[in-house]
């Protein structure tokens with residue numbers, strides 16, 4: 001894109017070792033010098049260190065890809081989850097507002113209860129079912145309250161990179177077991193980290209150019225929807241190492257047959273119309289994105 005304002009100051013990337021952070025770092029480099037920080041550089045639970053860090057680096061843009069993402073684990077660790085998912089974004093928003101620079105933050109479809117039949121638009125009111133979802137919703141509010149120059153990207157079902165994602169788990173289990181049981185009454189738009197990173201950087205271009213649609217909330221996922229069961233079947237079909245599979249059947253189970261500590265939304269599909277129509281960001285269908293990921297695009301799985 002042309003006409004993007006040059007950044008004054010580096011791009012501070014938090015959560016650089018996470019699956020999204022890893023995909024973002026190389027793509028952010030065209031905006032400015034990236035300062036990629038991991039847990040080894042700063043423990044985000046130490047809020048004073050986070051504040052001091054932003055003051056020391058004096059970034060031109062902060063991108064927060066860090067989060068407490070253990071959805072089930074969060075049910076028993078609300079205080080720690082809240083610290084990372086609400087308090088850290090609040091501090092980042094305060095400090096970026098003080099510097100008068102934009103803050104890009106990530107949130108999730110888990111802010112919704114998944115009960116409505118249609119995909120969720122940006123203006124749907126949050127109604128989380130889990131501690132993780134509630135802390136992410138509160139993080140959104142904290143960012144919006146403290147820095148008007150913000151972009152909150154809501155994502156869903158992100159896979160790729162080195163994390164313990166659904167895709168990686170399915171591939172491991174397919175080599176170990178003859179039967180897999182996968183939930184088929186929860187729907188998502190599975191999104192490779194590289195697609196999310198690419199679309200986010202496109203949105204940041206618009207944010208820096210002060211495009212009104214690139215401020216506030218923005219849903220960025222692939223298009224279309226699949227149950228986790230349908231996603232698992234497609235992953236296994238497209239796996240070039242299919243010959244190594246032991247699995248003979250992938251059984252569809254409902255949520256009640258697969259109890260987890262955290263409740264998850266049945267409809268996890270986000271409406272991406274705002275990004276596509278107002279910002280011209282092209283988002284691939286979930287199957288196309290999966291095929292391209294297997295073909296090596298994005299250089300991460």
Ligand SMILES: NC(=O)c1ccc[n+]([C@@H]2O[C@H](COP(=O)([O-])OP(=O)(O)OC[C@H]3O[C@@H](n4cnc5c(N)ncnc54)[C@H](OP(=O)(O)O)[C@@H]3O)[C@@H](O)[C@H]2O)c1
Pocket residue numbers: 015016017018019020021038039042043044045064065066067068069084106107108109136154155156157158159163
């Ligand atoms: N994954 C999904 O399906 C999904 C879906 C929707 C939205 N999102 C959102 O997308 C964003 C990126 O998620 P992701 O999938 O990339 O998650 P991830 O792979 O778990 O990465 C999160 C990163 O945050 C770091 N972090 C957490 N607590 C920290 C602390 N106290 N100090 C320093 N670093 C800390 C983690 O470090 P360690 O590795 O050292 O723990 C990790 O590198 C998050 O905002 C998440 O809520 C993700």
